[in-house]
Amino acid sequence: MERALATELSSGAIINILEAVPGIATVLRSPVADAIVNLSRAAAGVIPFDKKDAHELIKYAVRRGLIRSDEGDRVGHDVDSAPKRPVAAPPPAPKPAVKKAAVGKPAVKKHTVKKPAVKKHTVKKHAVKKHAPHAKKATHKAAPKKPVKKK
Numbered sequence: 001m002e003r004a005l006a007t008e009l010s011s012g013a014i015i016n017i018l019e020a021v022p023g024i025a026t027v028l029r030s031p032v033a034d035a036i037v038n039l040s041r042a043a044a045g046v047i048p049f050d051k052k053d054a055h056e057l058i059k060y061a062v063r064r065g066l067i068r069s070d071e072g073d074r075v076g077h078d079v080d081s082a083p084k085r086p087v088a089a090p091p092p093a094p095k096p097a098v099k100k101a102a103v104g105k106p107a108v109k110k111h112t113v114k115k116p117a118v119k120k121h122t123v124k125k126h127a128v129k130k131h132a133p134h135a136k137k138a139t140h141k142a143a144p145k146k147p148v149k150k151k
Contacts (some may be wrong), residue, residue, distance in 0.1 A: 032060045054079045 009017075018028075037055035042049040055076055062072040 031056050
């Protein structure tokens with residue numbers, strides 16, 4: 001009776017193997033992952049479009065049931081019959097606008113603040129005799145005047 005020995009590697013062991021053998025990560029990488037990366041770069045115009053990458057994604061979508069096989073065939077035919085386009089050069093990175101100041105003078109932006117217009121109020125002052133400190137305030141009722149006798 002033969003016994004099969006099943007061996008499972010932990011994630012730490014897999015990481016150690018990937019670090020120990022250079023280049024093994026690229027060999028073990030999924031072709032679908034490569035196709036996604038390559039098609040993304042081709043869409044951005046960084047690298048040329050490769051039909052193999054498109055066919056890899058189409059096969060993946062059919063295997064996973066994301067699209068039916070007849071649709072996959074149509075899309076594959078469209079990819080094969082499309083004209084080849086050259087890779088566009090990426091646009092230059094925009095440079096930030098730098099305002100140069102005159103030599104010897106620092107570039108200082110002066111802020112001007114407008115002050116609100118001040119309204120002058122006219123205040124009527126009540127006539128108060130300076131020599132009469134006992135004068136009553138205007139809020140009190142004035143005493144009635146005494147009649148003047150006629151001669």
